[in-house]
Amino acid sequence: MIIRVKFGKEGALRFIGHLDVLRTFQKIFRRADIPMAYSQGFSPHPIMSFALPLGLGLSSEGEYLDAEIVWPEEPGEGDSCPPPDAGEGAPVPEPVPEPVPELVEGLVEGTGGGDSCPPPEAGEGGPPPKAVVGGGDLLSALRAATSPDLPIYAVRRLPEKAGNAMASVGRAAYRLEIRPEWTGELKEAAQALMARESILIQKETKSKTVEMDLRPCIHKLEVNQGDSPPHLILHLSAGSKANIKPELVWELLNAGYGERKPLSLRRLDLMLEDGTSLGAIGEEL
Amino acid sequence: MRKLALSEEILNTVEKPARYVGGELNSVMKDKEQVALRFAFCFPDVYDIGMGNLGLQILYDLFNRRPEVWCERVYSPWPDLDRIMRERQIPLFALESQDPIKEFDFLGITLQYEMCYTNVLQVLDLSGIPLLARERGEEDPLVIGGGPCTYNPEPIADFFDLFYIGEGEVVYDALFDLTIRLKQAGASRQEILKAAAGIEGIYVPSLYAPRYHADGTLAAFIPLCPEAPEKVRRVIVKDMDRAAYPENPLVPFVRPVQDRVTLEIMRGCIRGCRFCQAGMVYRPVRERSLERLMAIADHSLAGSGYDEISLSSLSSSDYSDIAPLVTGLMEKCSREHINISLPSLRIDAFSLDVMSKVQDVKKSSLTFAPEAGTQRLRNVINKGLTEEDIMRGAALAFHGGWTKVKFYFMLGLPTEEESDMKGIPELCQRVASLFFDEIPKEERKGKIQITASSSFFVPKPFTPFQWAKMEKKEEYLRRAHLVKDTFRAQVNARSMHYEYHDADVTVLEGVFARGDRRIGQVILRAYELGAIFDAWTERFDDARWQQAFQDCGVDPDFYTMRERPGEELFPWDFIDIGVSKAFMRREWERAMEGIVTPNCREQCSGCGAASYGCGICPGGGR
Numbered sequence: 080m081i082i083r084v085k086f087g088k089e090g091a092l093r094f095i096g097h098l099d100v101l102r103t104f105q106k107i108f109r110r111a112d113i114p115m116a117y118s119q120g121f122s123p124h125p126i127m128s129f130a131l132p133l134g135l136g137l138s139s140e141g142e143y144l145d146a147e148i149v150w151p152e153e154p155g156e157g158d159s160c161p162p163p164d165a166g167e168g169a170p171v172p173e174p175v176p177e178p179v180p181e182l183v184e185g186l187v188e189g190t191g192g193g194d195s196c197p198p199p200e201a202g203e204g205g206p207p208p209k210a211v212v213g214g215g216d217l218l219s220a221l222r223a224a225t226s227p228d229l230p231i232y233a234v235r236r237l238p239e240k241a242g243n244a245m246a247s248v249g250r251a252a253y254r255l256e257i258r259p260e261w262t263g264e265l266k267e268a269a270q271a272l273m274a275r276e277s278i279l280i281q282k283e284t285k286s287k288t289v290e291m292d293l294r295p296c297i298h299k300l301e302v303n304q305g306d307s308p309p310h311l312i313l314h315l316s317a318g319s320k321a322n323i324k325p326e327l328v329w330e331l332l333n334a335g336y337g338e339r340k341p342l343s344l345r346r347l348d349l350m351l352e353d354g355t356s357l358g359a360i361g362e363e364l
Numbered sequence: 365m366r367k368l369a370l371s372e373e374i375l376n377t378v379e380k381p382a383r384y385v386g387g388e389l390n391s392v393m394k395d396k397e398q399v400a401l402r403f404a405f406c407f408p409d410v411y412d413i414g415m416g417n418l419g420l421q422i423l424y425d426l427f428n429r430r431p432e433v434w435c436e437r438v439y440s441p442w443p444d445l446d447r448i449m450r451e452r453q454i455p456l457f458a459l460e461s462q463d464p465i466k467e468f469d470f471l472g473i474t475l476q477y478e479m480c481y482t483n484v485l486q487v488l489d490l491s492g493i494p495l496l497a498r499e500r501g502e503e504d505p506l507v508i509g510g511g512p513c514t515y516n517p518e519p520i521a522d523f524f525d526l527f528y529i530g531e532g533e534v535v536y537d538a539l540f541d542l543t544i545r546l547k548q549a550g551a552s553r554q555e556i557l558k559a560a561a562g563i564e565g566i567y568v569p570s571l572y573a574p575r576y577h578a579d580g581t582l583a584a585f586i587p588l589c590p591e592a593p594e595k596v597r598r599v600i601v602k603d604m605d606r607a608a609y610p611e612n613p614l615v616p617f618v619r620p621v622q623d624r625v626t627l628e629i630m631r632g633c634i635r636g637c638r639f640c641q642a643g644m645v646y647r648p649v650r651e652r653s654l655e656r657l658m659a660i661a662d663h664s665l666a667g668s669g670y671d672e673i674s675l676s677s678l679s680s681s682d683y684s685d686i687a688p689l690v691t692g693l694m695e696k697c698s699r700e701h702i703n704i705s706l707p708s709l710r711i712d713a714f715s716l717d718v719m720s721k722v723q724d725v726k727k728s729s730l731t732f733a734p735e736a737g738t739q740r741l742r743n744v745i746n747k748g749l750t751e752e753d754i755m756r757g758a759a760l761a762f763h764g765g766w767t768k769v770k771f772y773f774m775l776g777l778p779t780e781e782e783s784d785m786k787g788i789p790e791l792c793q794r795v796a797s798l799f800f801d802e803i804p805k806e807e808r809k810g811k812i813q814i815t816a817s818s819s820f821f822v823p824k825p826f827t828p829f830q831w832a833k834m835e836k837k838e839e840y841l842r843r844a845h846l847v848k849d850t851f852r853a854q855v856n857a858r859s860m861h862y863e864y865h866d867a868d869v870t871v872l873e874g875v876f877a878r879g880d881r882r883i884g885q886v887i888l889r890a891y892e893l894g895a896i897f898d899a900w901t902e903r904f905d906d907a908r909w910q911q912a913f914q915d916c917g918v919d920p921d922f923y924t925m926r927e928r929p930g931e932e933l934f935p936w937d938f939i940d941i942g943v944s945k946a947f948m949r950r951e952w953e954r955a956m957e958g959i960v961t962p963n964c965r966e967q968c969s970g971c972g973a974a975s976y977g978c979g980i981c982p983g984g985g986r
Contacts, residue, residue, distance in 0.1 A: 090366050091387030094375055095617040099382070103617050106389065106669025117701055121724060125701075136376045224669070228366070228387045343372075 080150035083244065084221065085233040085358045087140040088133060092228040097132035103229065104144060110224035113217065116147035130244035130349050130357060131251065131317055134324070140230075141252065141348030143357045145237065145244045217364055235361035247360075249352030250298055251317035253325040254310050255341035262304045265311065268332040269300050278331070293331075296323045298354070311341070317349065366393075369457040369464075370445075378445045382618045383411035386459030389615040390668065392428045392435070393460055400432040400544045402468040404458045404505065407476075408483035409899060411439040415614070416622025418676060419474055419511065423532045425610035433540055436460040436468075440483045441490065443897065449490055456490035465491035469543065471505040473524075475513035478876035479869060479899035481520055484509075485891040488523065495888060497525050497570060502553050506543070514567075515645050516825040516936040519876050519883035521569035525557060529939055530565045530599035531631070533607050538563050558591040565599035567939070568592065574881055574935070580922055582880060582933045597940045598645070602978040604631065604652045611663035615670065624672035624705065625664045629657055629689065632979065633678035634964035636971075638746045638955050639735070639777065641824035642678055644943050647971060648979035649964060654685040658692055665702060673697065674705040681710035682965070690718050697722075707731075711757030716764050726810065729768030730761050736777060737787025743958045744779050746828075746951070751791070758795050762802050767810040769795060773818040775843045775864070778832045778955065785843050789851040789860070792816050796856035814860045818847065820870040824877050825936040826943065828951030834874045834924040840867040868906040869898075874924040880935040883923075885916045944972035 088100070095103070105125055108115050117123035130143040218234045225231050241247075257265060272278065278293040299314035311332075315323040325344060333339045349357045368375070368385055375381040396402065405424060407414025414420065420437070427435035436458035441449060449456065455464040465471055471493065473484055485495055488507070494500045497507065509517060510528040517527045528536070539560060546556045561568040571592035575584040587594055601607045613625060632649035633642065652660075661673060673693065680686060690706070697704050704722045709715040711730055719728070734749050736742045742749065758769060773788050792814050799812040820840045823832040835843075844864040851862045875883060890912035897903040913920050928934075930949060937945065947970065954961060961969055964980050974981035 090368065091382070091385035092617070094381035094385050096382075099617045099619065102619065103389070103615075105671065106615055109669035109671065110389070110666065112666070123701065135381070136372065226387055226389050226391075 081145055081147050081237040081241075082217070082364070083235045083237050083357070083361055084144050084146065084231060085235075086142050086144070086225075087138070087230045087232065088142060088228070089138055089230065090228040092226075093136055093138050096135060097129065100229075101127065101129060104146075107221060107224045107229075108146065108148075111220040113220060114149040116149055128243050128245050131248050131322075133346055137344050137346055139346035140232070141346055141356075141358070143244045143349055233358060234364050235358070236364050237361040241360055244349075244357060246319070247351055247357065248318035248349050249316065249320075250314055250350040250354060252299075252347040252350065253313045253315070254345045254347050255313065255325060255329060256308055256310045256343040256345075257302075257341055259304070259309050261339070262302055262309050264336070265332055266302045269302050269311075272328075272331060273297070273300055280327070280331075291321075293323065293327070296321050297328060300328070308342070312347075314350075314354075367462055369462040370454070374445070374448055374454075378448070379442060380412070380618060382616075383439065383442065384445065384459070386437075386462065388617060390612045391437075391460055391614055392424070394428075394434040396434065396461060396463070398431075399434040400548075401434075401470070401540055403427055403433060403435040403470045403472055403540075404438050404465050404468045405435055406438045406471060406473045406487055408440050408473055408480045408487055409897075410442050411616075412618065412620055414439045415616045415620040416626070417474065417476070418626045418628060419476075419532060421610045421613050421626075422608070423472075423536070424614065425612070426533060426608045427536065427540075429608070430537075430540070432544070434460075438465060438471075438487065440486055440897070443903070446486065446490070446896070455492050456487060465505065466493060466503075468505045469547070471507045472528075473507065473509050474511040475509050475520070476511050477899060478513055478519075478873050479904075481876065481887050482891045482895045482898055484520065484523060485888065486896045489891075495891075496522050498522075500525070500553070504553075506553070506556070512641070512645070513876075515641065515939065515941065516877060516879070517567065517569065518574075518881050518935040519879040519887065521881050522884040522888075524569060525553075526560055527567040527569065528565060529567055529596050531601050533601050534599040535563050535565045539566065558589060561591045561593070564597055567596040572938070582935055584933070585935070585938050595938055595940045598942060600646075600942075600976055600978075601631070601650065602976065604650045605656045609660050609664075611660065612667035613664055613670075615668050622674075623670070624674050624703075625661070625668055625670045626674055626676045627657060627661055627664070628652070628676045629680060629683050630677045634682050634980065635679060635748055636746055636951075636961055636963060636969070637735070638744070638828040638951055639774065639821060639824075640678075641827050644826050644948070644971075645941050646678070647941075647943055647964075647973035648976060648981045648984060649682075650979035651684060654689055654692070657689060658696075661693060661696070665700075671701060672703040672705060674707065675709075677708065679710075680706065680708045681712075681715065687714060694718065694721060710753075711761060713760060716757075716760050716766075720764055725765040726767075728766070729770050729813075729815070730757075730766050731770040731772070732757065733772040734791065735772065735774050736780075736784060737773060737789075737791050738784045740958060741777060741780060741784045741787070743960050744955050745777055746955070746961055748960075748963065751794075754791070754795065755798060758798055759802050762799050762812075765809055767799070767808075768813045769815070771795075771814065771816040773816060774821045775818045775847065776821040776835050776840055776870075778821075778829055780843075782846070785846050786850045788816060788818065788847050789854050789862070792851070792860050793854040793856060796854075796859050800856075812856075812859045815863075816851070816860065817863045817865070818844065819865040820844075820867060822870060822873045822877055825934065826939075826941055826948070828948045828955055830878065830934065830948065831928045831930065831932075831952055833927040834871065836925070837867045837871050840870060866901060866904075869901075869904060871920065871924060872898075872906075872909055875920045878934070878936075879923050882918055886912045886918050889915050942973045942975050947971040 115125040117125055126147040128145050133139050221231045275294060279290055280293050281288050282291050296316035301312040303310055313325050313328055329341060370384055407417055407420055424435050427433050438458050457464050488495050493504050506525045508526040508528055509524045510532055514527045514529055542559055543556060557568045560566050561571055571588050573586050573588055574582055577583045630651040632646040634649050635643055637643050693704055732754055735747050736745055739751060796812055796814055823829045848862055851860055890909050893908045893911055895908050968982055978984045
């Protein structure tokens with residue numbers, strides 16, 4: 080079964096690079112006792128892929144990884160333990176800033192039946208699942224195994240034909256905190272920028288510099304001052320086709336104001352090209 | 365949300381900011397208002413190196429089991445951050461709370477190798493703690509040193525309030541109880557130190573004074589108050605099965621040097637190699653039981669999520685139940701996609717069979733550590749490995765498909781002659797020839813590759829070679845070049861690669877290893893001249909150290925170029941490690957005659973470690 084895990088990066092984790100996050104998740108799955116599927120070959124590795132690496136220093140509440148786990152596919156099949164009915168499973172909460180241990184406890188209570196079912200028999204070749212983890216338990220097991228700076232928000236089961244997270248990313252949403260005194264200037268700059276038909280920029284690739292139009296890559300640009308603290312919301316093209324860093328748009332908006340930097344930079348979500356959140360695909364477990 | 369001591373701007377500037385932010389899996393957070401004692405545990409090198417240290421993991425776990433104690437960690441900031449912290453006067457902080465070290469009750473520094481001494485000063489300095497213990501005030505943390513280098517703490521005695529002599533599991537509880545009680549009663553720093561000196565294994569250097577003869581050798585080492593015992597006895601764990609073991613080891617986010625669970629199977633070594641300090645100061649051999657080890661492996665792997673486990677000991681093949689242990693681990697690990705790493709296994713049919721199952725034969729290499737090139741010199745150093753052992757092991761390995769072989773040697777061992785130096789390449793050549801003799805051309809699966817590396821021998825305290833004379837840097841290099849030239853002249857020279865360690869560092873290590881209190885000023889001076897991270901070859905600058913010796917009027921040759929007379933009082937003689945000086949002298953004399961001493965399992969040689977009444981010693985149990 081392929082699952083999609085939605086997670087965040089806070090505090091210390093902002094300074095942990097992509098590869099280290101990947102290795103950490105391998106450990107979290109082991110700590111959570113969720114058996115992963117392995118690739119073939121002399122040095123098999125767990126099958127896991129991430130949607131889009133996050134730049135060092137950024138926090139996030141909308142990161143995704145897809146993982147293949149060894150999991151009974153169909154309820155009632157063979158000796159497999161049936162996952163609890165979706166209706167009975169614990170409600171998966173909306174992203175919370177910091178999952179607290181009490182919440183995890185509550186989730187464990189909400190799932191029924193998982194504990195009383197005997198573990199499935201070991202299949203030929205593959206490792207036997209070490210423990211039976213019920214549907215909602217998957218989330219609570221991961222939460223109990225992670226660190227507070229690496230919160231896990233949701234686990235969904237991906238349909239057969241869903242593209243993997245990495246291939247399907249089309250957009251990314253960011254939130255940039257700003258100083259109150261910048262809001263006026265930034266609003267004007269944002270309006271001017273969005274009113275332009277094209278924004279030609281020089282983009283450096285590995286081998287050469289190419290000219291590209293940034294305008295169709297900016298899907299949303301808002302300056303919000305009502306809420307405190309004031310901030311910018313940016314929806315930008317992301318992924319393999321065009322990957323625009325929020326810093327690039329920030330520089331355009333702040334041209335003429337010297338070395339101005341946003342107070343903080345946070346990724347809010349990753350989306351398909353049509354704007355659907357990667358977290359909306361598949362079914363809740 | 366945890367606060368961070370460094371601003372976002374700084375963290376975005378420095379190399380590997382993950383070194384400074386903490387928050388790792390299994391790191392421990394407590395409420396500082398709810399604890400009675402805060403301990404900052406420092407490994408004075410960069411995070412990546414210090415993170416995986418087993419001693420740190422054991423004590424971090426042990427201390428934090430006490431609800432009223434909070435143990436946190438601190439490592440040396442890399443020079444890029446070091447510079448920023450000095451410029452902006454940012455105090456050094458602990459990773460967990462990110463609070464300044466100066467607010468702690470203890471700063472504990474583990475001393476794993478001599479070349480970290482200037483980093484000790486860096487840590488104190490960045491913390492805002494006076495470098496010299498005598499200049500510290502009531503508000504400063506108590507600075508305590510532990511680890512292998514404390515078997516001669518004298519060169520760094522001026523910088524520490526206390527040293528812990530022995531294995532960390534034993535008396536820290538008593539020290540914490542005493543400190544909490546006395547602090548609550550309003551006792552002064554001096555009162556706490558005097559009381560601590562009464563705990564077995566605790567050495568308070570300020571309570572002792574050395575006296576020297578006119579020729580510079582030590583005349584006496586005098587306790588200055590009744591609380592200071594004449595001898596400080598090393599403390600050890602008597603029953604390894606009952607000793608605490610971290611079942612939820614810290615797991616860093618960034619890849620550390622040791623990215624795996626470490627399974628310490630036993631302490632001590634039966635072999636008694638005469639150059640080896642660990643082989644003497646960890647006597648007697650004490651094993652963990654097979655059952656306990658399997659349970660630890662289960663818990664540590666589950667608690668950490670690591671996918672690799674490594675056996676740790678001085679000589680794993682000598683563990684009584686090595687075969688069932690390795691077989692049991694292999695069963696578990698192949699089931700759960702876990703790799704096993706088996707360092708320090710002797711090459712024989714069993715170990716080769718195991719290794720062929722857990723690693724890729726074509727890629728991996730086999731390691732022999734003969735330490736010396738000739739049987740004569742191997743007898744002098746009491747290294748049990750014979751040429752026959754090496755040849756038999758190598759032949760088995762070649763038939764098993766291995767083609768890469770590594771050899772470790774030492775140059776500059778006592779009594780070494782030119783024939784011993786040339787013996788190194790000659791031995792390697794015989795192994796290369798063996799490959800061509802044993803394996804027919806059509807069955808060879810690759811080219812034979814022999815890598816030999818040599819370090820220069822440094823005499824250590826509490827070894828039979830503690831009386832030995834060292835050589836000058838130029839002489840070390842001459843010997844290394846002679847070995848290199850002899851390698852070039854071998855028939856299969858193209859299949860052999862030789863490398864040797866730095867000679868500058870060797871001489872300095874020699875001074876630190878057997879130095880006395882007068883060396884402290886030299887270390888301080890070198891630090892003032894800019895020395896830090898001396899263990900890093902690219903950062904080590906010998907000129908700074910030569911300058912420091914000159915500025916302090918200290919002659920390094922006094923410490924390295926003398927063969928010490930049998931009756932000389934050593935700066936470390938006030939420490940009682942259980943193994944007697946008389947035994948080591950006997951071993952020195954046997955070495956000079958080339959006589960081998962049987963290992964602890966064959967026959968007890970009466971070294972004195974039996975006084976602990978545990979382990980392999982007669983009447984010790986296991």
